[in-house]
Amino acid sequence: MAYYFDHNATTPLSDAVLACVSRVLRECYGNPSSIHAAGQAARQEVERARSHVAALLHADPREIVFTSGGTESDNLAVLGAVRPGGAAGKHVITTAIEHPAVLGACAQLVREGAEVTFLKVSGDGVVDPEDVRGALRPSTVLISVMHANNETGAIQPIEGISVIARDASVLFHSDGVQAAGRLDTDVQSLGVDLYSLSAHKLNAPKGAGALFVRKGVKLQALQFGGRHEQERRAGTENVPGIAALGCAAEQLQKHRTSECARQEVLRNSLEERIFRLVPGVKLNSGSARRLTNTSSLRFDGIEGEALVIALDLAGFAVSSGAACSSGAVEPSHVLLAMGLTPAEARSSIRFSLGQGNDEAQVDALVDAVAASAARLRKLSPVYEHA
Numbered sequence: 001m002a003y004y005f006d007h008n009a010t011t012p013l014s015d016a017v018l019a020c021v022s023r024v025l026r027e028c029y030g031n032p033s034s035i036h037a038a039g040q041a042a043r044q045e046v047e048r049a050r051s052h053v054a055a056l057l058h059a060d061p062r063e064i065v066f067t068s069g070g071t072e073s074d075n076l077a078v079l080g081a082v083r084p085g086g087a088a089g090k091h092v093i094t095t096a097i098e099h100p101a102v103l104g105a106c107a108q109l110v111r112e113g114a115e116v117t118f119l120k121v122s123g124d125g126v127v128d129p130e131d132v133r134g135a136l137r138p139s140t141v142l143i144s145v146m147h148a149n150n151e152t153g154a155i156q157p158i159e160g161i162s163v164i165a166r167d168a169s170v171l172f173h174s175d176g177v178q179a180a181g182r183l184d185t186d187v188q189s190l191g192v193d194l195y196s197l198s199a200h201k202l203n204a205p206k207g208a209g210a211l212f213v214r215k216g217v218k219l220q221a222l223q224f225g226g227r228h229e230q231e232r233r234a235g236t237e238n239v240p241g242i243a244a245l246g247c248a249a250e251q252l253q254k255h256r257t258s259e260c261a262r263q264e265v266l267r268n269s270l271e272e273r274i275f276r277l278v279p280g281v282k283l284n285s286g287s288a289r290r291l292t293n294t295s296s297l298r299f300d301g302i303e304g305e306a307l308v309i310a311l312d313l314a315g316f317a318v319s320s321g322a323a324c325s326s327g328a329v330e331p332s333h334v335l336l337a338m339g340l341t342p343a344e345a346r347s348s349i350r351f352s353l354g355q356g357n358d359e360a361q362v363d364a365l366v367d368a369v370a371a372s373a374a375r376l377r378k379l380s381p382v383y384e385h386a
């Protein structure tokens, strides 16, 4: 049985979500746009889920748009907010550590004639709100800064940035894909206008997500062909996926605080024991405030990919950098933006904990990390042994 420590890549289904999905797949097969009873049953599932997601975000249900996941939510937010009236000549502020879903949408805006500022971050991986203020121009229409980083877990100063955005009358989007379920995601106190979620990071299946769109925000749809989701996202709704997201949101509201505290104890013990047993290991996020489940460590003289493979063979799933870029030769753009050298970035491993992990698994993981690191270093022609 493999032990799974890659919850920032994706999460297994919780029992409650699994039960919800199978019930909806079996019983609620109607098209939510149909007026007959089967359609109404499906519509009821979608609207119940909308209420749960809205409650998790402290939003009005009418401010929730269901999508196919985090990537679509980010694209809809970034492209949809800038495109009305044409993107040419408009300016967007984002950061160098965003997920490719935001970076790719920004790259598309550049092709459409917009200008984008990619802000640097500190060595701990955090953006300075004053840099956001300094980047503002009369043509700025959107700021997009993620709530928590997927690789380091570093939490960004969203409240501080939202004050700056509001003062400048600029829309503010935050990618909350990693933060949801792990931080307080009250969009009122965060002060965001747009906020992205993804079901598969919340113990629900892949293929569903949501975008919070504050009332009054003008958003251009990405796809056409139906009046679904208040004409913001055409296409028959993914009823089981959406119901699962709603169920996950409901569960998180009940258990988030205690579960995050439990994971923090495990994560701290994982780090303490690795630091004690393995020389030459550093925490990439420094002293940044970060998600309680995430640990990004670099191991001097070790290729992260080699350690990932060694741990996989020993029965542990971890990741080097972001899962989306695993397999790619380039070192993580997030770690490079924090000032790590390409070699340091390539020597990094991300451990991300979740609901299924316990103390015994962490103990076994630490032992495997220590053994694998020692073996890989012994083989390394460059590592200097003490």
Ligand code: PLP
Pocket: 008, 009, 068, 069, 070, 071, 072, 074, 099, 101, 146, 148, 149, 150, 175, 177, 178, 198, 199, 200, 209, 324
């Ligand atoms: N944003 C962040 C911060 C993520 O970590 C991810 C997934 O890894 C995404 C967006 C994309 O979400 P999805 O996989 O649902 O498209």
